[in-house]
């Protein structure tokens with residue numbers, strides 16, 4: 001009896017203790033450019049819970065990548081701070097897996113090696129065999145086994161993107177940062193990547209926090225718990241945060257008929273396109 | 281299948297044509313050189329030996345290339361003299377490379393060190409190799425040692441400068457990969473810095489070996505220690521000017537070979553063109 005109570009207490013403690021995975025606190029980023037200073041994002045605050053999937057949408061050049069990069073540590077805020085996994089972000093780290101918008105593969109390494117070197121570097125406790133297996137498993141997942149010995153310049157854009165995804169997944173980070181990860185993929189491959197992403201997330205008991213930049217509203221709704229809509233720059237801010245209340249597991253086909261889905265999509269489309277009059 | 285075979289044939293044909301064309305250009309160039317040479321020889325009233333006379337001497341040298349006299353080490357064929365020079369260049373060049381590549385990488389990756397070392401390099405680089413020979417002679421009290429020291433110093437600069445430039449120009453994209461996936465310094469150096477800088481490093485090596493090979497001749501003339509340079513100097517003193525021109529041709533030929541070797545190496549590391 002006593003143990004059971006104790007167990008419950010621990011569980012409760014954990015539930016109470018759930019800390020935000022990412023705390024973006026009043027972050028502004030100003031770039032020094034040849035033409036003077038350019039403030040890309042201004043006074044942005046956003047808390048993301050552990051295990052949450054959040055999408056960032058907004059027009060091209062509004063500052064989505066910049067905001068994302070403050071979480072990854074590639075960009076240090078000019079003012080304000082970002083805390084990830086309880087630590088102030090001072091630079092990139094393997095607790096935050098990144099899929100870069102431009103893939104960032106090393107051109108002199110094969111597809112296999114590009115992933116292996118990342119795994120080898122992050123998974124220090126594992127044996128070489130285990131690392132190898134992990135790489136192959138992730139290559140399988142993105143359906144690139146047949147191309148594992150090719151160099152990146154022999155791959156199509158979508159294939160490069162999948163290598164970058166496999167690399168980020170393989171290191172099993174607690175936070176996944178995806179900058180337009182599926183942008184270069186055809187609809188079919190994209191769908192299967194969505195399924196893989198959710199699989200990965202479920203596998204880890206939905207403990208992974210995922211932040212994703214996308215231009216695809218359907219994708220954002222299907223995957224996310226919340227969609228953050230940004231204003232246009234300069235000095236972009238958050239325009240609105242839309243909750244996606246559709247219950248999980250979501251089904252790709254059925255979801256489009258869900259009234260919640262239709263409502264959310266209308267809301268997001270309205271937020272994105274309110275500047276234009278859509279008459280036709 | 282048929283169309284593939286056809287394609288291959290066309291490819292072969294154009295490759296053949298290219299080779300033929302290049303051979304033709306080569307012959308044209310050589311003819312121009314020999315014409316100019318003959319003219320100079322004529323204009324100097326044969327003080328500078330002509331092509332035919334030099335060719336006779338060259339043939340004789342070539343026939344006895346690997347002759348040696350066990351009683352007198354200095355009495356040896358041109359092949360052995362050439363080998364002496366090549367060995368010196370390779371030794372000095374290797375030592376230079378061992379110092380220049382790591383130093384260049386450190387310079388390239390650290391702005392402060394770059395700022396400290398760059399002026400030093402810029403000041404030392406234009407110093408004549410013969411000055412280094414003299415300093416080597418004073419310090420080492422050995423002229424073969426001084427020769428190697430001279431080669432070492434002169435083959436340092438191009439490699440050092442090119443390596444540091446290569447490492448300094450690694451794009452942020454590549455650096456970010458190292459950061460995002462927590463690469464150790466070793467992994468960063470071996471998987472990012474060196475592969476990226478490799479084409480630059482090899483360019484540096486190619487320039488270095490070219491300079492080293494050019495400089496050995498003068499060094500050996502000054503030191504009088506065996507080698508192809510001292511052979512030329514002795515020939516000058518003995519009035520065998522055909523020997524000097526033969527040595528010149530040999531130097532040129534070996535120089536081309538060395539350059540071709542490094543050019544091939546350069547090709548094999550051009551990862552983005554593969």
Ligand SMILES: Nc1ncnc2c1ncn2[C@@H]1O[C@H](COP(=O)(O)OP(=O)(O)OP(=O)(O)O)[C@@H](O)[C@H]1O
Nearest residue numbers: 031033038040059060061062063064065066067233
């Ligand atoms: N390193 C930089 N230096 C100067 N300006 C920058 C830099 N990075 C981004 N910017 C500017 O900041 C703004 C936001 O850029 P960002 O890349 O974040 O846009 P984005 O929303 O990701 O766009 P896209 O959807 O096209 O990827 C742009 O105006 C861009 O020109």
Ligand SMILES: [Mg+2]
Nearest residue numbers: 064065101179
């Ligand atoms: Mg972007």
